[in-house]
Amino acid sequence: MTVREAAVERWGQFELSLAGPQEGNPYAEQELKGYFSKDGHEVSVRGFYDGGGVYRIRFMPEQEGRWTYRTESSAAQLNGHTGSFECIPAQAGNRGPVRVKDKYQFAYADGSSYAPFGTTCYAWIHLDEAMQKQTLATLAEAPFNKLRMCVFPKHYAFNSTDPDCYPFVKKQGGGFDLERFDPRFFAKLEQRISDLQQLGIEADLILFHPYDKGRWGFDAMESSSDDYYLRYVIARLASFRNVWWALANEYDFMEEKHMTDWDRLLQLTQEEDPYAHLRSIHNGTKMYDHASVVFYDHKQPWITHLSVQHWDVTMPPIWHREFRKPIVVDECCYEGNLPQRWGNVTGEEMVRRFWDIIARGSYCTHGETFADENDTIWWAKGGKLHGDSPERIRFLRTILETAPENYKPIPEIYDVPTIGIEGEYYLQYFGIHRPAYRIIELPEGSSFKAEIIDTWEMTITEVEGLLNGTSRLELPDKIYQAVRLTRVS
Numbered sequence: 001m002t003v004r005e006a007a008v009e010r011w012g013q014f015e016l017s018l019a020g021p022q023e024g025n026p027y028a029e030q031e032l033k034g035y036f037s038k039d040g041h042e043v044s045v046r047g048f049y050d051g052g053g054v055y056r057i058r059f060m061p062e063q064e065g066r067w068t069y070r071t072e073s074s075a076a077q078l079n080g081h082t083g084s085f086e087c088i089p090a091q092a093g094n095r096g097p098v099r100v101k102d103k104y105q106f107a108y109a110d111g112s113s114y115a116p117f118g119t120t121c122y123a124w125i126h127l128d129e130a131m132q133k134q135t136l137a138t139l140a141e142a143p144f145n146k147l148r149m150c151v152f153p154k155h156y157a158f159n160s161t162d163p164d165c166y167p168f169v170k171k172q173g174g175g176f177d178l179e180r181f182d183p184r185f186f187a188k189l190e191q192r193i194s195d196l197q198q199l200g201i202e203a204d205l206i207l208f209h210p211y212d213k214g215r216w217g218f219d220a221m222e223s224s225s226d227d228y229y230l231r232y233v234i235a236r237l238a239s240f241r242n243v244w245w246a247l248a249n250e251y252d253f254m255e256e257k258h259m260t261d262w263d264r265l266l267q268l269t270q271e272e273d274p275y276a277h278l279r280s281i282h283n284g285t286k287m288y289d290h291a292s293v294v295f296y297d298h299k300q301p302w303i304t305h306l307s308v309q310h311w312d313v314t315m316p317p318i319w320h321r322e323f324r325k326p327i328v329v330d331e332c333c334y335e336g337n338l339p340q341r342w343g344n345v346t347g348e349e350m351v352r353r354f355w356d357i358i359a360r361g362s363y364c365t366h367g368e369t370f371a372d373e374n375d376t377i378w379w380a381k382g383g384k385l386h387g388d389s390p391e392r393i394r395f396l397r398t399i400l401e402t403a404p405e406n407y408k409p410i411p412e413i414y415d416v417p418t419i420g421i422e423g424e425y426y427l428q429y430f431g432i433h434r435p436a437y438r439i440i441e442l443p444e445g446s447s448f449k450a451e452i453i454d455t456w457e458m459t460i461t462e463v464e465g466l467l468n469g470t471s472r473l474e475l476p477d478k479i480y481q482a483v484r485l486t487r488v489s
Contacts (some may be wrong), residue, residue: 117364197240203244305325306323357427455482
């Protein structure tokens with residue numbers, strides 16, 4: 001059967017639905033693949049069973065023009081389907097998936113800059129519909145363009161609610177059938193990824209985590225079940241352009257898995273994803289101390305960037321020298337007042353860590369953990385934001401997004417965290433230091449506009465006159481100040 005389909009935009013989603021066998025276990029027993037071709041280039045895509053006798057193949061075209069496809073399957077009903085569709089230019093707001101640009105930065109596939117300003121709502125999709133919609137409404141007004149979230153449900157402090165459905169179907173008598181997926185869960189997950197896409201937010205999907213403790217057993221599946229789950233998730237979700245793969249959160253807390261397991265799972269993720277979405281693995285605090293960091297080997301080609309947990313904002317330059325990949329400090333503590341050490345820094349401290357990390361050439365992720373009588377805490381469940389840091393993070397984002405695209409950290413010249421382009425642009429952050437003035441060394445023969453930025457009050461004050469050569473810059477003698485220097489001639 002040959003079908004000519006409607007047009008699909010570049011980095012959009014083409015979906016082919018086919019009726020097929022329902023007997024036995026179609027999730028495990030039926031293999032389906034689609035082959036998409038254009039100008040001699042062919043992309044292989046794994047299909048999946050979606051319940052009710054429906055099989056699907058999803059494809060994200062990355063080139064404009066006419067694409068043709070064919071299906072292959074051991075099931076006669078699924079084999080030999082062919083067709084074509086036209087890939088048209090990307091529409092407004094569609095800049096494609098995020099890629100690594102260089103060892104410091106990211107960019108969208110269309111070449112436009114992307115700086116991750118993320119937040120964390122680990123279990124938000126496992127809450128009721130009203131709470132999920134409240135979270136989306138909050139995100140629509142917030143400054144964040146990346147969201148860290150779990151696929152599996154989470155059993156942890158302030159979060160022990162049973163979700164309405166799970167990735168796997170329940171067995172009669174208890175437990176889960178790890179060979180049968182629940183399409184209801186994946187339909188919900190896909191809707192939320194699509195909702196985030198409409199808001200311009202990347203979905204940083206945490207595929208495994210240790211927050212189970214025997215309640216459901218998803219943290220201790222056999223390797224064959226891990227692989228089976230991973231292939232299915234990638235087949236369903238890889239065609240969403242805003243997906244990132246976070247292989248695990250605090251992987252070193254998962255005692256049932258070893259480093260060889262993580263190597264295998266990360267390589268499998270790389271092999272199964274035809275679009276090379278970003279891939280990371282997030283550490284806990286078990287494997288390092290303050291002075292000596294022992295990460296997963298981020299030099300491996302199946303790791304695209306570092307997703308780090310660490311409270312010391314001075315570390316990113318060390319990691320850059322070792323791994324030469326972009327760094328996102330996805331967990332640097334949370335703004336809030338919980339009794340746990342990680343959940344009670346002030347808004348000022350959260351904003352300071354954001355600025356300090358970014359001024360060292362890396363990126364930071366927000367989280368909020370204020371005590372609530374109903375345990376409705378943003379970091380776990382979403383809902384509403386209450387802290388002081390989000391608006392200051394928005395202010396920082398506007399500053400960074402107006403910086404020159406190819407800025408880099410400049411650690412060799414200044415004793416203050418600085419990013420910029422030598423001789424053109426400098427952004428320095430003083431943090432908890434409060435100099436009354438600074439001697440600034442600028443290129444002779446060039447003139448620079450100087451601006452003093454109060455990162456907490458969110459003000460930008462232009463200094464009268466221009467600076468050049470060796471200049472004295474008077475400062476407010478207060479903490480949380482930054483300086484922006486821009487060449488004007």
